[in-house]
Amino acid sequence: MEPPRGFLSSLWNFICFLPFFVGLLLLGAIKGIILCPLICLLMAAGISGIILGLWPMHWFWTYYSILSAKQLGPVLKFVLCFGALPVPLILWPVVGVVASIIGGAAYGFFSPILATFDAVGELKTNKLFHCFYDGTWDTVKGCCTVIRDFADFCYHSYRSFMLDLRTKTPPNGEHYEIRLLYLPGALIAGVLGIVVDVFIISFIAICKSPIMLFKGWHRLFHDLIGREGPFLETICVPFAGLIILLWPLAVVGSVLGSIASSIFLGAYAGIVAYQESSFLLGLRYIVASLSIYDEYSNDVLDMQEGSCFPRLTYRRGDGQSSTAGLHSSNSISRPSSFHGQPSRMNSLKEPMIDLKPLELLDSLFKECQRHGEAMVCEGTITSSDIEDAKSSKGNKVISIGLPAFCILETLLRSAKANSVGLLLGDNITEVSSTNRPKDTFFDWFFNPLIIIKDQIRAENLSESEEEYLYKLVLLSGDPERLKNLTTVTPPQSERRQAEIEALARRLRGITKSISRYPTFRRRFDCLVKRLSEELSKKKGSCQSSNGSRSLSRSRSAFGRLFSQKSSSNGKTSYRGGEREEFQADERDLEIS
Numbered sequence: 001m002e003p004p005r006g007f008l009s010s011l012w013n014f015i016c017f018l019p020f021f022v023g024l025l026l027l028g029a030i031k032g033i034i035l036c037p038l039i040c041l042l043m044a045a046g047i048s049g050i051i052l053g054l055w056p057m058h059w060f061w062t063y064y065s066i067l068s069a070k071q072l073g074p075v076l077k078f079v080l081c082f083g084a085l086p087v088p089l090i091l092w093p094v095v096g097v098v099a100s101i102i103g104g105a106a107y108g109f110f111s112p113i114l115a116t117f118d119a120v121g122e123l124k125t126n127k128l129f130h131c132f133y134d135g136t137w138d139t140v141k142g143c144c145t146v147i148r149d150f151a152d153f154c155y156h157s158y159r160s161f162m163l164d165l166r167t168k169t170p171p172n173g174e175h176y177e178i179r180l181l182y183l184p185g186a187l188i189a190g191v192l193g194i195v196v197d198v199f200i201i202s203f204i205a206i207c208k209s210p211i212m213l214f215k216g217w218h219r220l221f222h223d224l225i226g227r228e229g230p231f232l233e234t235i236c237v238p239f240a241g242l243i244i245l246l247w248p249l250a251v252v253g254s255v256l257g258s259i260a261s262s263i264f265l266g267a268y269a270g271i272v273a274y275q276e277s278s279f280l281l282g283l284r285y286i287v288a289s290l291s292i293y294d295e296y297s298n299d300v301l302d303m304q305e306g307s308c309f310p311r312l313t314y315r316r317g318d319g320q321s322s323t324a325g326l327h328s329s330n331s332i333s334r335p336s337s338f339h340g341q342p343s344r345m346n347s348l349k350e351p352m353i354d355l356k357p358l359e360l361l362d363s364l365f366k367e368c369q370r371h372g373e374a375m376v377c378e379g380t381i382t383s384s385d386i387e388d389a390k391s392s393k394g395n396k397v398i399s400i401g402l403p404a405f406c407i408l409e410t411l412l413r414s415a416k417a418n419s420v421g422l423l424l425g426d427n428i429t430e431v432s433s434t435n436r437p438k439d440t441f442f443d444w445f446f447n448p449l450i451i452i453k454d455q456i457r458a459e460n461l462s463e464s465e466e467e468y469l470y471k472l473v474l475l476s477g478d479p480e481r482l483k484n485l486t487t488v489t490p491p492q493s494e495r496r497q498a499e500i501e502a503l504a505r506r507l508r509g510i511t512k513s514i515s516r517y518p519t520f521r522r523r524f525d526c527l528v529k530r531l532s533e534e535l536s537k538k539k540g541s542c543q544s545s546n547g548s549r550s551l552s553r554s555r556s557a558f559g560r561l562f563s564q565k566s567s568s569n570g571k572t573s574y575r576g577g578e579r580e581e582f583q584a585d586e587r588d589l590e591i592s
Contacts, residue, residue: 024120025113025245027116028113028117028135031113031116032108033109035109035111035140039105039140040105042143042147043104043107043108043146043147046100046144047096047147047150050154051097061162063081063085066080066085066165067081069165070166071169072175072176073175073178075180076177104143108139108143111139111142114135115138116134118134119133119134148522161516179277182274185273185279186273186282188279189273190267190273191270192283193265193270193282197262197290198259198266201290202255202259202262204258204297205255205297212301216250220244258297265289266289268285269283272285272314272315273285285314287309288310288311288313288314290309291307291312292311357442361523363425365523367410367425368406371405371406372402372527372534373530376531380474381397381531381535390532396477397475397481399515400511401478404511405474407449407511408473410422410425411449411453411456412456415453415454418457419432421433448506455503456503459499465491465496468490469500
């Protein structure tokens with residue numbers, strides 16, 4: 001929809017829309033007031049029960065993992081167990097319970113309001129019904145989903161973190177150890193940093209909050225009258241109007257966030273003093289941290305550049321680079337495009353795909369289900385794998401190997417297509433730096449995957465090397481099966497073999513980190529349930545499925561190489577009639 005032209009038409013459009021907006025806001029607020037106590041009670045009870053129920057296990061498992069960690073030295077273990085760990089472990093239930101109450105109240109109140117505004121979207125039908133219904137039962141289900149994901153994170157993801165801590169070997173054979181001589185100076189520097197930064201940064205944030213309030217309102221009202229920025233598209237108008245009403249809360253939140261961040265910003269002075277073995281450099285960092293915050297806040301508020309605090313050097317050997325950074329601050333702290341007002345956007349000629357992390361995770365599990373059903377039919381995934389995945393000990397072939405297998409397929413597809421990003425399974429959607437989710441959490445996985453894709457492209461793998469990489473990615477969690485599988489041979493060159501094995505290790509490591517994502521476990525349980533149903537449906541038969549025929553030629557060949565099982569004497573053999581069927585499949589692929 002093209003925005004109206006002219007001040008009078010824009011003002012008239014705003015006046016006509018204002019009662020509609022207020023009505024939706026009141027309806028959403030009424031639903032929020034009704035649901036807020038229920039959602040707050042559910043979330044507080046659920047999350048508090050999980051925290052208190054797992055608290056003894058967290059105590060025992062944390063101490064056991066630290067005492068068993070191979071990369072930590074004895075002195076560091078003693079300091080952690082008797083000095084650092086008791087405080088967060090004691091505060092964890094208190095902070096968790098309070099946060100669950102506040103989060104439940106906020107979610108129960110604001111979720112119905114946002115759902116009410118979303119119900120009048122341009123693509124929605126029967127808008128009157130959805131105005132009253134949306135945000136009611138969906139909010140209750142969303143609350144239960146949050147509790148389930150929180151439980152999975154506190155149990156499964158926590159155990160995964162602790163397992164890594166226990167089993168990871170020290171780098172270069174040297175333990176992480178603490179130097180007791182510099183510990184008192186670091187503690188004093190950290191305490192001074194917290195005291196100074198909390199006081200001064202809080203003062204700066206409170207003094208600049210009126211500027212943020214009025215500048216934000218000025219910009220939002222300017223965009224509202226001119227239908228620019230967040231008010232350009234009609235569907236965004238209710239949410240942007242809600243931003244105007246809630247902008248004071250955003251300012252208060254930014255001040256509280258600055259105060260909270262000042263604690264960690266100041267405590268980092270102790271780390272600087274310890275790393276540099278100098279109490280003086282820790283004090284210099286305290287002054288530099290004030291300058292860093294002041295300059296950053298000026299850039300955010302579009303105020304005059306610079307700071308009244310000196311930017312002292314607090315790292316050894318960083319004098320020249322720090323000075324150069326100060327001289328070039330005019331060119332990098334605020335680009336020239338930020339000095340003026342953003343230009344008016346033209347109407348979008350093509351729909352912009354805005355990808356969300358959960359949508360990409362759903363896409364990954366759809367691929368896992370498709371390939372998993374084919375592997376169940378081929379015998380690659382066995383009943384023991386599925387039973388282990390259902391149990392508490394888990395199964396790395398399904399939990400890590402199968403998602404890593406699907407991610408590797410995406411990386412190979414993207415590398416062969418010379419894609420700048422990641423080309424998804426439909427060969428149309430591409431996740432790049434322009435449309436990727438803007439969550440910092442997503443960057444932890446996206447950037448390393450792009451690097452691995454570029455490495456795969458540079459390696460220029462042959463078909464046999466791709467099959468070997470697929471094998472390593474899928475079966476590295478089961479060394480016995482990996483050792484017994486002789487149909488896929490490694491490359492002749494030891495260097496080439498080491499490079500491919502390094503790619504497989506990195507990809508499985510990234511997939512293991514993705515498996516700790518709070519919503520991963522819930523989707524994984526659904527995947528295991530579907531694979532179990534597929535296994536019972538097939539009953540060991542080798543009938544071809546749509547999923548297996550949709551695999552690419554390299555993965556079909558890889559599936560044929562995996563379609564073997566151990567006999568009673570430990571040797572591998574093809575199932576009866578399988579070889580002829582695979583030859584027929586290959587002829588069909590060659591014809592197509």
